[in-house]
Amino acid sequence: DSGVTQTPKHLITATGQRVTLRCSPRSGDLSVYWYQQSLDQGLQFLIQYYNGEERAKGNILERFSAQQFPDLHSELNLSSLELGDSALYFCASSVDSDTQYFGPGTRLTVL
Amino acid sequence: GQQVMQIPQYQHVQEGEDFTTYCNSSTTLSNIQWYKQRPGGHPVFLIQLVKSGEVKKQKRLTFQFGEAKKNSSLHITATQTTDVGTYFCAGRVNYGQNFVFGPGTRLSVLP
Numbered sequence: 001d002s003g004v005t006q007t008p009k010h011l012i013t014a015t016g017q018r019v020t021l022r023c024s025p026r027s028g029d030l031s032v033y034w035y036q037q038s039l040d041q042g043l044q045f046l047i048q049y050y051n052g053e054e055r056a057k058g059n060i061l062e063r064f065s066a067q068q069f070p071d072l073h074s075e076l077n078l079s080s081l082e083l084g085d086s087a088l089y090f091c092a093s094s095v096d097s098d099t100q101y102f103g104p105g106t107r108l109t110v111l
Numbered sequence: 112g113q114q115v116m117q118i119p120q121y122q123h124v125q126e127g128e129d130f131t132t133y134c135n136s137s138t139t140l141s142n143i144q145w146y147k148q149r150p151g152g153h154p155v156f157l158i159q160l161v162k163s164g165e166v167k168k169q170k171r172l173t174f175q176f177g178e179a180k181k182n183s184s185l186h187i188t189a190t191q192t193t194d195v196g197t198y199f200c201a202g203r204v205n206y207g208q209n210f211v212f213g214p215g216t217r218l219s220v221l222p
Contacts, residue, residue: 002153033209042214043154043199056209090153097209099144100201102153 004103025093117213132216134200
């Protein structure tokens with residue numbers, strides 16, 4: 001158990017819909033990262049927040065947005081969903097930009 | 112931008128055979144990390160290498176950081192079925208910057 005929690009575990013929705021994925025980092029970690037992993041693919045870095053502020057942006061679509069709240073939990077919002085958005089979404093946390101501890105992931109299925 | 116590559120993409124070995132995966136960076140790295148993701152699981156931190164030419168061992172796993180700090184390798188001696196998974200390297204150019212993940216090497220071990 002990494003100490004990072006993600007909810008929900010599974011999410012099934014339809015094209016065009018909007019969903020919110022939630023992540024709670026390890027106690028004391030200020031950085032939260034979001035990754036997308038499509039079937040049998042690598043980890044695509046989406047975005048990083050540090051202590052409530054956006055710190056780094058990767059290949060995140062304009063339809064996707066994220067934020068980190070004062071209690072340091074983070075949410076990833078995915079809108080106008082397409083079939084190709086079906087993937088595992090991982091959240092990771094770290095003290096700063098150091099070793100990342102990954103949550104169990106949210107498996108999103110868009111039908 | 113910084114690129115991290117890994118070869119091979121896939122490797123199938125017979126149980127008991129050795130396995131090596133290689134990680135190459137387009138730029139000199141300050142440090143490199145290795146993660147393992149079991150099938151259906153999330154990436155888990157294995158080790159970090161910092162010094163040029165550094166070699167670290169964890170039981171049957173040997174990690175090496177190149178002299179020029181642009182490449183790294185992970186060698187598994189006498190693979191077991193528990194070694195199955197995807198091995199990712201992640202490199203960082205400077206302390207304080209984020210780690211960039213390679214695409215991973217997927218290892219299958221045939222009993």
